[in-house]
Amino acid sequence: SQTIHQWPATLVQPVGSPLSLECTVEGTSNPNLYWYRQAAGRGLQLLFYSVGIGQISSEVPQNLSASRPQDRQFILSSKKLLLSDSGFYLCAWSPPGQGYEQYFGPGTRLTVT
Amino acid sequence: GENVEQHPSTLSVQEGDSAVIKCTYSDSASNYFPWYKQELGKRPQLIIDIRSNVGEKKDQRIAVTLNKTAKHFSLHITETQPEDSAVYFCAASNEYSSASKIIFGSGTRLSIRP
Secondary structure (H helix, E strand, C coil): CCEEEEECCEEEECCCCCEEEEEEEECCCCCEEEEEEECCCCCCEEEEEEEECCEEEECCCCCEEEEEEECCEEEEEECCCCHHHCEEEEEEEECCCCCCCCEECCCEEEEEC | CCCEEEECCEEEEECCCCEEEEEEECCCCCCEEEEEEECCCCCCEEEEEEECCCCEEEECCEEEEEECCCCEEEEEECCCCHHHCEEEEEEEECCCCCCCCCEECCCEEEEEEC
């Protein structure tokens, strides 16, 4: 069966520091991968998605970037964090070609101080 | 592009009563409608879905209905229990689109009163 991992689970970072969040999926090949952000008490904002290695689509212009260096690895990065970057970051995967059927990872709770 | 509106934003019901959450979508090409449940501090989890070729689907105490003409779909929870307390998200997608993404509603926070 498929499993999705995210780390770290929680992170506290000062404003202006860099960020790297990692997501990996097991048990499937060539999945679609997604990064969402959820501010406290709010909905799900799609940040990036990828349908293959090196293919990244950005949904919201911001100081974040994403990369997919391996088939089942998706990384979210920032060079300089802002206070507004605080939130719950969720990675999701879907079977290839089935972006309508997404399964979420456990999430990373990021607090920028 | 697709836009999904969800109501109400908060809902409080007595334990044992029914809860209904409603969503509307804008893109007539959408044909797949999942519902996710997110407990406090946890990940959203897919609880039920419906495709546009059916009008209703049931799974124990939860059911979804779809009105394609009106572009409405709803989640119904009967005999609510404390463990039903969570945030529920509706979503819409086109299974045949190359866009590879789904559009979420803004969420409904459901509280079950004992």
